[in-house]
Amino acid sequence: MAADYVDWLRREGRIAIVGASLAGLRAAETLRAEGFAGSLTMIGDEPYEPYDRPPLSKAVLLGKASPDHTDLPQRRDIDAKWRLGVAATGLDITAKRVRLSDGDEVEYDRLLIATGVRARPWPNEAEAGLDGVFVLRTRDDAVGLCRRLGAGARRVFVVGAGFAGSEVASACREHGMEVTVAERAGGPLVGALGGVIGAVAMDLQLENGVDLRTHVTVTALEGDSGGKVRAVHLSDESVVETDVVVVSLGSIRNTDWLAGSGLGAGPRGIATDAGCRAFDFRGIVTDDVFAAGDVARSPHPLFGYQFLSLEHWGNAVAQGETAAHNMICPATDRRPHMWMPAFWSSQFGVNIKSVGVPPMADEIMITQGSLTERRFAGVYGYKGRIVAAVTFNNAKWLEYYQRQIEQGAPFPVGYPTMDRRPEGRQPMPADFPDPSLPTHGPTVTLSGYSPADRRMVFTPAHH
Amino acid sequence: MSQVSLVRQILDHANRANPYPLYAELLKTPVVHDGEYGPYVISSYWDIESLLHDPRISSDSANLAAAGPDAMPQAEDDTGLPPSFIRLDPAEHDRLRRITNSAFGPPNKPHRVYDMQPEMHRIVNELIDGFGDARQIDLVDQFAYPFPVTVICRMLGVPREDEPHFRDLVDPIVAGLDPATRLAGGAEFQKKWQEARTQLGMYLAGLVEERKKHPRDDMLSDLANSHGPDGSMSTMEVLATSVLLLIAGHETTVNLITNGMLTLLRHPEIFQRLREDPELSIKIVEELLRYEPPVQIVPQRTNITDIEVRGVTIPKGSMLWLVIAAGNRDPERFADPDRFDPDRQDIEHLGFGSGIHSCFGAPLARLETQIALSELARRLENPRLVDDPPPYRENAVLRGPRHLNIAIDGVR
Numbered sequence: 001m002a003a004d005y006v007d008w009l010r011r012e013g014r015i016a017i018v019g020a021s022l023a024g025l026r027a028a029e030t031l032r033a034e035g036f037a038g039s040l041t042m043i044g045d046e047p048y049e050p051y052d053r054p055p056l057s058k059a060v061l062l063g064k065a066s067p068d069h070t071d072l073p074q075r076r077d078i079d080a081k082w083r084l085g086v087a088a089t090g091l092d093i094t095a096k097r098v099r100l101s102d103g104d105e106v107e108y109d110r111l112l113i114a115t116g117v118r119a120r121p122w123p124n125e126a127e128a129g130l131d132g133v134f135v136l137r138t139r140d141d142a143v144g145l146c147r148r149l150g151a152g153a154r155r156v157f158v159v160g161a162g163f164a165g166s167e168v169a170s171a172c173r174e175h176g177m178e179v180t181v182a183e184r185a186g187g188p189l190v191g192a193l194g195g196v197i198g199a200v201a202m203d204l205q206l207e208n209g210v211d212l213r214t215h216v217t218v219t220a221l222e223g224d225s226g227g228k229v230r231a232v233h234l235s236d237e238s239v240v241e242t243d244v245v246v247v248s249l250g251s252i253r254n255t256d257w258l259a260g261s262g263l264g265a266g267p268r269g270i271a272t273d274a275g276c277r278a279f280d281f282r283g284i285v286t287d288d289v290f291a292a293g294d295v296a297r298s299p300h301p302l303f304g305y306q307f308l309s310l311e312h313w314g315n316a317v318a319q320g321e322t323a324a325h326n327m328i329c330p331a332t333d334r335r336p337h338m339w340m341p342a343f344w345s346s347q348f349g350v351n352i353k354s355v356g357v358p359p360m361a362d363e364i365m366i367t368q369g370s371l372t373e374r375r376f377a378g379v380y381g382y383k384g385r386i387v388a389a390v391t392f393n394n395a396k397w398l399e400y401y402q403r404q405i406e407q408g409a410p411f412p413v414g415y416p417t418m419d420r421r422p423e424g425r426q427p428m429p430a431d432f433p434d435p436s437l438p439t440h441g442p443t444v445t446l447s448g449y450s451p452a453d454r455r456m457v458f459t460p461a462h463h
Numbered sequence: 464m465s466q467v468s469l470v471r472q473i474l475d476h477a478n479r480a481n482p483y484p485l486y487a488e489l490l491k492t493p494v495v496h497d498g499e500y501g502p503y504v505i506s507s508y509w510d511i512e513s514l515l516h517d518p519r520i521s522s523d524s525a526n527l528a529a530a531g532p533d534a535m536p537q538a539e540d541d542t543g544l545p546p547s548f549i550r551l552d553p554a555e556h557d558r559l560r561r562i563t564n565s566a567f568g569p570p571n572k573p574h575r576v577y578d579m580q581p582e583m584h585r586i587v588n589e590l591i592d593g594f595g596d597a598r599q600i601d602l603v604d605q606f607a608y609p610f611p612v613t614v615i616c617r618m619l620g621v622p623r624e625d626e627p628h629f630r631d632l633v634d635p636i637v638a639g640l641d642p643a644t645r646l647a648g649g650a651e652f653q654k655k656w657q658e659a660r661t662q663l664g665m666y667l668a669g670l671v672e673e674r675k676k677h678p679r680d681d682m683l684s685d686l687a688n689s690h691g692p693d694g695s696m697s698t699m700e701v702l703a704t705s706v707l708l709l710i711a712g713h714e715t716t717v718n719l720i721t722n723g724m725l726t727l728l729r730h731p732e733i734f735q736r737l738r739e740d741p742e743l744s745i746k747i748v749e750e751l752l753r754y755e756p757p758v759q760i761v762p763q764r765t766n767i768t769d770i771e772v773r774g775v776t777i778p779k780g781s782m783l784w785l786v787i788a789a790g791n792r793d794p795e796r797f798a799d800p801d802r803f804d805p806d807r808q809d810i811e812h813l814g815f816g817s818g819i820h821s822c823f824g825a826p827l828a829r830l831e832t833q834i835a836l837s838e839l840a841r842r843l844e845n846p847r848l849v850d851d852p853p854p855y856r857e858n859a860v861l862r863g864p865r866h867l868n869i870a871i872d873g874v875r
Contacts, residue, residue: 368518368553375557377518396819400516415768417518419553 003330009109010328013038016098016106017080018088019114019254020044022052022313023293023320027112028078030324040080041106043098045087048139050074054313056142057164058346061149061171067142088115091261093280093289109288110327113258113270113278114320116294117251117311122159127221132229133245136164148244154178157232157242159218161188163345165248166201170347173208180211180240182218182232185433193354193390195431196364197378200371200392208348213238221245251311253295263289269297269309274336276323290327292319298337302406303357303387312343340402341388344395350374353395356388356405359432365412366424367401369394377401380430381411470497470504470784474643474859480852482759482862483801486789494775502762502782503772506789508796508813510772514785515818520764522820524550530765530782544664545699547707549820550763556819558693563704566685568826575682576826579614583831586613587838594874599849602867606839607720608713611831615712618827619705620681621670629709632663636706637714641858642762664702667709671701682708708824716828718757718856718863720835723747725867726755727836728848730803734840741837746805748832752791752814754803759788759862761816787813788862844872 015031017024020042028040044050052070059065083100090099091111098106119135122128134145149156149172156172158165161183172179185191187198188205205212213234220233232240255265263286264271264279270291271279276298278289293316297309322337345352361380369376369392377397380388386409389401412427472478473485486506489495495504505511514520521527524546548559565571590606600606616623638644639656648655671687678684686704689695696704727734727747737743764783769776777783790813792800797809815822822828839846849868856865 375554396821397516397518399818400513400518403513403516415519418521418767419518419557 006328006330009038010036011038013109013328014041014107015039015110015112015327016041016043016108017112017114018043018098019112019116019293019295020046020082020084021050021114021116021293021316022072023114023116023316023323024112025050025072025074025078025320026317027114027292027320027324028080029075030321031328032076032078034325034328036324036328038109040078041083041108042078042080043083043086043088043100043106045085045101046138046140047085049082049084051139053137056139057136057167058171060142060146061168062174063146063150067139067146070139088257091258091263093262093286096288111289112320112323112327113289113291113295114293114316115254115257116316117253119247120249120252122221122245122247122249124221127223128247129227130221130223130229130245131227132243133221133247135247136168137251145244145246149175149177153243155180155240155242156244156246157182157240158246158248159232160248160250161185161201161205161212161214162191162248162250163189163343163347165246166205166347167345168246168248169205169210170208173210173348178211179209180213180232180242181205182213182216182234184215184217186214188212189352190431190433191359193358194361194364194380195433196371196428197390198431200374204348204350204374211240251294253309255295268307269295271307272296272298274298274301274338275326275334276319276337277326290323292316292323292337300341301338302340302408303360306360308341308357310339310341312341314342315339340405342398342402351393351395352390353398354388354390355398355402356380356386358388358390358430360387361430361432363411363427364430365427366421367413368397368417368419368424370421371423376424379404379411379413381427384411385409386411386413468497468501469495470501473786474641476855476857476859479855479857479859479862482788482859483792486786486792489786489789490793493773494777496775502784503775503777504784504786505772506786506793507773508790508793511785511787511790511813512817514764514772514783515761515813515816515820517770519766519768519770520783521552521767522550522556522764523552524763526552526765526767526780527763527782530780543699544660544703544706547703549707549711553819559696559700559704560819560823562689562691562693562696563686563708563823565689565691566682567823571691572685575618576830579618579827580830580834582617583610583614583834584838586610587834588842591838591842591874594871596873598872599868599870602724602869603717603721603864604866607717607724607835607867610720610835611713611716611828614827614831615709618682618712619708620674620679620683621667621709625666629663629666632659632666633710633714635659636663636710637861638858640762640860643859644857660706663706663709667702667705668698671698671705711822712824712827714861715757716824716831718861719748719751719828719832721864721867722755722757723751723832723836724839724869725848725851725853725864726751726803727840728846728869729851733803733805737837737840741841743805744833744837744840745829746807746810747836748829749810749812750803750805750807751832753797753807753810753812754791756788756791756812756814757861757863758814758816759786760860761785761787762860787816842875843869844875846871 050072052072055070060067087101088098089101119137155178158169158181161181166188169179169181188201190198217235222231224230253269258265262280264281272291273285276290277285278291294311297307299305300308318339319337326334342355358380361382363381364378366378375393377391377394379386386404391398489506493507548556594600635655636659674684675687686701762784769779794800815825847870853864853867
């Protein structure tokens with residue numbers, strides 16, 4: 001019976017994918033590659049075919065690539081009905097229909113939700129609407145920002161020193177613009193990589209001429225009489241004049257449209273099982289609604305079965321592929337999505353890469369290279385095991401540390417390595433900000449607890 | 464009767480033409496310790512891949528010299544030339560490789576390799592024109608050797624007409640990479656090896672001096688006059704690097720091209736597809752690097768602490784041999800590994816190694832081989848193998864045919 005259904009689904013079923021970006025596209029390609037012959041509908045709120053986002057804050061801002069030329073290469077023809085420029089506004093999981101902003105509805109037999117995240121806007125709407133205030137997430141955002149920077153902006157103010165904000169600052173400095181960065185925590189990247197690495201990132205910014213203000217928040221954006229931004233007010237009562245403000249305060253998961261649908265979806269994303277099947281709000285797994293990419297959160301056995309939401313490029317690809325596979329195969333052939341969290345960044349001439357879940361850690365140890373040379377590999381430890389690693393300009397070693405994480409290798413690292421300097425002999429506190437305080441968010445969110453635990457534990461509080 | 468060890472059989476020239484059944488046998492025991500003072504031989508894909516990224520594994524010639532009687536001769540110091548970056552560990556390796564790369568690839572020289580394309584096409588076609596109306600050619604002597612040599616000479620700025628001179632020096636150096644040759648050759652071989660390296664260094668020193676005074680658009684000039692964030696290389700470092708580039712820049716590509724043509728002639732349907740679609744050469748070259756890698760074994764590593772591989776503890780200071788040609792055909796990693804299939808989607812081979820020592824010249828070797836094979840397919844009329852298998856070179860590490868005689872009906 002079930003096998004008959006899968007056969008029928010593969011032959012002539014209807015699959016809808018909401019979210020026409022990386023995860024959605026790779027899922028669509030996988031469906032076709034694995035023999036799905038039914039109808040496929042791709043729904044995307046932007047008017048563009050799937051494009052790649054990492055270049056928007058790097059090559060595009062540096063003027064080395066046009067924002068119109070970051071289209072994702074397509075691995076195969078996906079023969080889909082494209083509904084671009086139309087947002088999904090609602091979901092009826094009983095009738096199996098997606099409602100669209102143009103009033104239309106799309107019926108499905110299986111649904112993949114890959115709606116990703118959007119940039120968190122400046123909370124004061126009037127100030128956010130000032131001319132010269134930008135966020136950077138979409139192609140349109142990049143076009144607008146590039147145009148403004150190219151039109152003779154002299155000073156740029158970046159709110160938030162996470163990865164995106166730091167990359168923007170880096171690109172602007174390369175263009176010779178004055179840049180001020182304000183960060184609530186003690187340094188750049190501390191939410192994602194902790195204070196030890198944040199200090200390195202701080203030196204990097206200062207050395208490259210960024211006017212970096214830490215332990216401050218922005219209290220107001222001030223416009224001139226023409227509605228154009230002219231200054232930024234900070235919590236230390238200083239005022240910085242500026243032509244452009246880039247708000248880089250992390251992201252919001254695109255789950256609002258699922259309100260009332262009955263899915264287990266909220267601000268932290270859509271909860272799924274390890275096979276990408278979405279849970280409903282009662283914690284019962286659905287069998288025809290799947291989620292992948294930035295919007296999904298799923299349990300990971302390597303990290304205590306905590307639910308991880310990963311805003312990582314590679315995760316979007318892998319999860320899209322796994323979801324697609326599981327959507328059209330018999331239950332016994334399903335496979336879990338157990339991707340190792342990994343991300344990269346490029347800023348101020350430094351290549352930064354990380355694997356694992358750094359914010360889970362409480363200690364860090366430099367195992368190769370040197371912090372002062374900004375060329376190193378460091379591992380993060382939690383409860384006697386390695387849970388993450390980071391490299392600055394040393395990425396070729398990262399794979400080794402990934403295996404160490406996979407094997408639950410002990411921390412601290414006792415053996416000698418190539419190029420270990422004196423500073424690397426001891427573990428030190430990784431110095432993550434108190435997770436109960438709002439700061440610039442990491443791109444990995446820990447949420448949930450091990451099903452094997454008998455106690456309720458608030459995580460990620462490990463202090 | 465004592466059984467000849469698998470490792471000795473692999474080194475035995477009698478098995479050079481087809482070592483793959485031996486590798487398959489080797490794969491049954493992922494860690495083989497070959498005799499009391501012998502190497503630990505690692506053959507499975509995932510183990511090799513891990514060790515190539517393992518910061519407890521050293522490529523430093525000083526560590527290697529301590530590792531045992533069959534490790535690389537320590538003679539490099541005696542030649543007056545310091546070790547090239549292939550024989551160093553971080554941080555020194557990283558510094559030298561970065562400076563070298565600033566003369567070769569992105570971001571500073573993104574076009575150096577790419578811009579050689581028209582030149583490569585010209586050289587390839589001149590060599591093919593040179594076959595004249597011969598009915599039989601030796602692909603090695605008439606094509607696969609002279610092509611990469613000409614390219615690397617052009618790129619470095621070494622006069623092509625000096626090739627006969629430096630070839631006499633290169634041969635013993637390359638032979639020195641073969642553990643069997645080293646063991647058999649003894650002190651006399653070692654002396655010859657040292658002399659060759661010293662002389663090649665002296666030959667290049669003349670060119671480097673000249674380029675310091677009159678820089679041109681070539682790599683020797685860039686290396687001699689580097690002033691990047693990493694500072695500059697000493698003259699001796701420039702020489703050691705140039706020796707490395709000159710040798711590594713062609714010795715392996717010869718085998719890749721020759722193995723490629725041999726494989727294609729054994730798979731005529733794929734050869735025909737290549738003739739119709741030169742772009743297929745990209746996939747063919749990747750699959751070749753898996754199926755018939757020109758570097759079969761990486762024998763120059765040692766561990767600076769005890770390590771465990773598949774439950775076997777390998778004591779600190781052991782010799783490690785990573786048999787990448789076996790790993791490339793590991794059924795744990797690749798489906799149907801003994802099949803030559805350029806349409807493979809999953810082709811993360813170890814042909815160029817991996818990790819910090821992954822082949823520096825890979826972009827050049829890829830492009831050279833793509834152009835060589837697609838042009839041979841386009842221009843040779845009805846090529847057939849004369850000897851199958853062809854005679855092989857002595858070397859078990861850099862494995863390839865010594866000659867590849869091909870009968871043709873003409874060139875187009």
